[in-house]
Amino acid sequence: MTNTVVRRVLPPVVLGLVALLVWELGVTLARIQPYLLPAPSAIGKQLAVVFPSLWVAMLATGLNALIGLVVGSLMAIVFALLASRVRVIDHIIAPIVAAIAVVPIVALAPVLTTMFGATSESPRRVIVAIVVFVPVFVNTVRGLRQMLPVHRDLMQAYAASNWQVTRMVTVPGALPYIFTGLNIASSLAVISAVVAEYFGGLQNGLGSRITSAAANSAYPRAWAYVLGAIVLGLIFFTATLAIEKLATRRR
Amino acid sequence: MSAVDVIGVSKSFAVKKATVVALDDVSLTVKAGEFVSLIGPSGCGKSTLLRLIAELDSPTSGSIAVFGKTARQARLDQSYGIVFQSAGLLPWRSIAANIELPLTLHGVSRTARRERVAELVELVGLTEFASSYPEQLSGGMQQRVAIARALAERPGLLLMDEPFGALDEMTRERMQAELVRMCAETAAAVIFVTHSIPEAVFLSDRVVVMSPRPGRIRAVIDIALGDVRGEKLREEESFFAGVTAVREALHGAPESTAATNAARGVDSR
């Protein structure tokens, strides 16, 4: 037990601490200008100063990411169920999803802003929903398709109804795949919620705080907000992991 | 000089705090050109012994010599060729390129390589497939390629770890007959790990019967069926007698008279 902790946890922690130390010393000793890279201590100081507004911005961005994530994932799962039943829907959606996966969806932000209005929260949420749709849909479809032939034959032998097969075999089998998609989606949700603000629209989240701080040459402050975005990303990721643990333990 | 000398070799693995003794004080000598099978239930250490000779693992104690050299030197000198249960062909190389691989790695010239590959595909009867890719071949054909690859550098020793284990029975018997023919042509010593009693008897000069936990040699059975072994042999009395002898040694039953007839010089330990 302790042995695995030493082997698996120690190296990354040591590397992280060393990197932090080199960063701090390097910036101080080599007199690197803050626009290039502010020292961790300077970022930490700013973090304490801006914490109230950072908290507000994190809540705004976090809410956008959460709503987009939930809506986009639900739609993805519904469409995946449809696609696994109706061939034509699968044929039509699959290429569109493949295309969305390689396209910069955030670029839609400006037109969504004109469509919903500049004071609306919706554009960022729509973007998050579209972005998370892709991994959840792809993985759910994969999960629904991987039913083992032996299970299918077994259900057939029991003369199980379509709904019974879905409930007893298909969905439980697909669950791990759905969570794989959700894990990816949770990170993407925060990333796109932050970045969408770079493209205009309502300016109350982390993205706009980062740009405005950078525009005012307040670099340590901008880094503090970036740190906030990173923490938000980690919160989303670990929350999805926790839900996955909960859901899989019950079975 | 003997091909392989295994003297008092033991091997133990650490598995989750417990120590598993895979081999316990095993000694075995294989003469040049001799065909020796290792047979026994799973966990008896027969594959481990083969891997030690190939120096894919090293023994906990004891010594192994291959043609009078250490196992490590023998590997560096390419004194042996090896065939695994899976053919292990590189999917992106053609059949010819797969057979050529060890020659390429050891700096053999292009013309020499081409000649040798032509001989080898001929030997294993795959001349018309030389430019095909592994995925286009059946399992049996892939395993023949693996054997050709193992013979590429004319080793004096061929190590085979259940090479026909994944093949169906019909293919398996055909491959055994071909292996007998190839061994006659190359005069290499063979150490052959198998689960199958008829296979061991059909192929071998001697069958080494092993027992598990800890892995030990239980008996060594001479199979005096001659050098020329055709399909007809499988239906002869002497073949059945060999099979019976090996089976009884495996199960630890007393020797029947039929067994002692064929298996002269049973060396029970």
Next chain:
Amino acid sequence: MSRLRAVVFGVVGIVLLGVLWEAYKAFGPAAGFSAFNTQLLPRTSDLAMPHLVDMLTRTVQPTNSSADSQPVWLAVALACLSSLGTAAVGLAIGAIVGFGFALLMLRFRIAQAAVLPWLVLSQTVPLIALAPLIVAWGGRIQIGAFAWDRWMSVAVIASYLALFPVAVGALRGLQSPQVAHVELMRSYAAGWWTTLVYLRLPASVPYLISALRLAAASAIVGTVVAEVSTGAKGGIGRLIIEYAQSGSSDPTKAFSPIAGAVLMGLAAAAIVALVGLSLGRFRRNEVAT
């Protein structure tokens, strides 16, 4: 055959999306739909949702009223090419450095133990948020005759987004050979480098291709976002913002650069797919034996 079918159905899908757009515009409420103080469905005025035909006609008209202005499609195409070039530079740097990381982690266990968790973690956090900060390098660094240009900041952002998928994918690919293959190389007394060249590199190709596909998409997103934050001239990101700002007087114009960005993403994916096709030999799967 299935490829053709995918294209046909893809076109059907796009047409359906277009029909949906026009149908909502025709029958949806003019002010959209709001609930709980939130605009849930968009407004349908010509300003908010122009007709598709108008968007298309706008692309062939000149960008502005001056006599020598280019048609919109040409301006968009040129901007896309410029951004594609920047993204390609970023992707190349990111892929090379990422592959270097993978080799390092393959060679030294301790490096893998220390670096891999950070690489995995970095994919779950919005590193792209750093874009406005790296942009600040523009015009400030000067080493001899070398001056840091804004497009280089853009390429740096694209490259660090491309680095992570390549590093993780390449490592997985380099470690993908079966035990039998590794032991075969050992039985040939082949060293680390020989094993790398003859076994691990060829075996990693399928993983590298899918990693590159991800990396290319990331590099494109990174480029567009970075161009938005830098306002680097010439790129498609700048054009998206610029045309969107003229939205109230010229609403159809804003759609062209977005379509351009979409096509750019598809083009990048197609280029990676072509590279993958040319390496088809390394993507055969061995028949299970």
